[in-house]
Amino acid sequence: MDLKDRDANANRRIRTAAVLLFAQRGYAATGIRDLARAVGMTNAGVYHHVASKEALLADLMRVAQRGLIDATERMLHGVESPADRLALLISSLTATHALSPMTTRVMDGELRSLTPGSPARDEIIALRDAYEDHWRSAIADGVAAGAFHIADQRLTRLALMSMCTGTSEWYRPDGDSSLEQVCAEFTAIGLAAVRSSVQVVAVPDLSLLPEFPWEPPDVRNDPPIAEAGR
Template identity: 40%
Template sequence: MARTAGSHSETTGPRVQEAALRLFARQGFAAVSMRQIAAEVGVQAGALYNYTPDKQSLLFDLMRGHMDALLAERAARGAGGDAVSRLEEFTRFHIRFHLARPDAVFVSYMELRNLSPENFAVIEGLRRSYEDELEGILRDGVAAGQFDVADTKIATLAVIAMLTGVTTWYREAGRLSVTEVETIYWDMVRKAVAA
């Protein structure tokens, strides 16, 4: 028996990606088998190879998709105003974006070492360009006398680490809304780099 009723390429493809993302986030890339992903989709393992050349590409495509979405949404926001308002925009955007896709964030931060060297270089480059935007804001603020940080590169990484950490504890059912969380973190970021 092959190809049971109601199966279509257009729905199976995305479902493979969704199942892989969810499983990779919960168990880790190396601990998830192709048969497990296939079972989640409701298909035999061999059928997955209609949608991905191999397991490694499945991971890479998820990560690149996440980074592309991050940079695309970021580029869509207007970057006007002075350094302080741009930093607030960046802070709120980062929290909102990351809290909306906890699985993709988890996979993108935890599975870097499971990428092949070439794939790793691609993801690393995308991440770098995101960090560079924040560092540019900090540098502008320092030049304008609005910020005071000893080292803009370190401050960039410190701020991003602090903001991304929100994904480890935030739960939708919790007592705080995303906007409230944004405001609490913005308060700390603003003071941390203030002149």
């Protein structure tokens, strides 16, 4: 393995360990020493690959948010019907959180850990808002067309997105329902929530979902690292 490959491997190992530690312990409770111990490096070795712990967090969140946006826009390309767009948004967000639970927990839950007013925090907020704009426009267009009947568009959007992101906490690949079944059921629930009068024909292409190479193996049934190491 040449130097470039070794660096790429080390970067991936660091990011995998960081996602797992940040998701299980929380960013604030994880130090560079914890990260170095998890990947078998010295503190200096970790700093060779990352500028700081906060820079590492920001990079993980930046790449994850951009991946979600890119995948969403590929999935929505050419889809006009608000009901179809909402169905695809529900399916893609549900599946992304189900398949990448640790990455999405960090992406969703650690914005508070970025320094207020910093360029990195402002960038992540802008990316988050750009993604949510797809939900806002699908719901608003459905209401304007008379296809959706909603009292409060913002509350409806937040409720539906929370339903989808919750799969990072409970979905299991070996559970009673397949991912396709979960997506289909959530889509039915979502369209019922907006009182859609339009039949949905769009079928999600789950191959378009974002891939995060650092996502740890599924460890949701394992004890947190803080406990396992005692």
